[in-house]
Amino acid sequence: MQRDEPASPFDPATRRRRAVDAIACVLIATVILAAFAGDSVRRAGEQMQPGLIADVVTAVGHPAGWIADQLPLAGAADDATAFLSPDDDLAGGEGFALSAQPAAAADAVAPVTADAFDPRDLGAEPPTRRPLRRLLVTGDSMAMPLDAELARRFGAAAGVSTQREPHIGTGISKTALLDWGKLSVRQTAKQPPDAVVMFLGANEGFPMRRRDGGPEHECCDAAWAAEYAWRVRLMMNTYRRAGAARVYWLTLPAPRDGDRAVIARAVNAAIRVAAAPYRAHVRVLSTDSVFTPGGRFRNSMAVDGRETLVRDADGIHLSLQGAAIAAGLVADALLADFSVGS
16 A cells, blocks of 8 residues: 655645744734733834834834733733742832832922931041941942952952842833832842942833822923932932931933933932931932043043053943942042941
């Protein structure tokens, strides 16, 4: 009896069937993605910095998100895969939620406490320096390689444990990826640091709705800056731990891009306003005046009499040499408040 020979993979009919099968698989996968994760694609596009890639993701995400909105599958998928989230311990607490703190009445005057004064500004002797044991260096990509440089300077020989925790692509004005209000609570609860170094702001400029439930504000007017300052102040208060810790918050050096420079200026203004009630425990380190005096971008600057490249090619981040300079600013501030190696 003659047996049928298996179809050859080089047979034109077989190739056509495989091509059709592949197209069908792609279409099925697309439908499943839209049904289960369309909203995530849409949110990702809305959180990206403006540009061609963001336009493409948004063009795909909006129809995919609409499909997901019509179906109950996205919520079920989120519940089923919640255990995979790297930040599942951020689920508790309100973070930057609108209900996190009621807005003060328009005519209310906030009380001024002793925490608003650095003793040195009053001519008083600063508190006795205590040993620095645990140092947290955190932020977004701006914190790299600053974290590595500080870990090198305050290494095991100095008896300092440096925790390096940058969260790339995150921001205070964007909470879909990570809520810094919640993260700051987790960071201080796990292993309470003696000092916190924060360098954050490369991904800001997103619209924010104020905590009182008012309208959403676009960057970078006074209402936007006020909400940003409130969120920063919330984090500063968390990190300082009622005076048990010191916070060293770096401002942003002006970026090359003009639109980003507008955002950085608003962020820096908000940081300085946010720190006002906590000058006894929070130090604002002005990297903008060091690297970009007058708000003018520059790739290089004179260091020890030599012109030195201090910015990365992207016009945003610090170079290795720039990070070393920033680390020097932080180290000087830390050594004014703490004793190291004793």
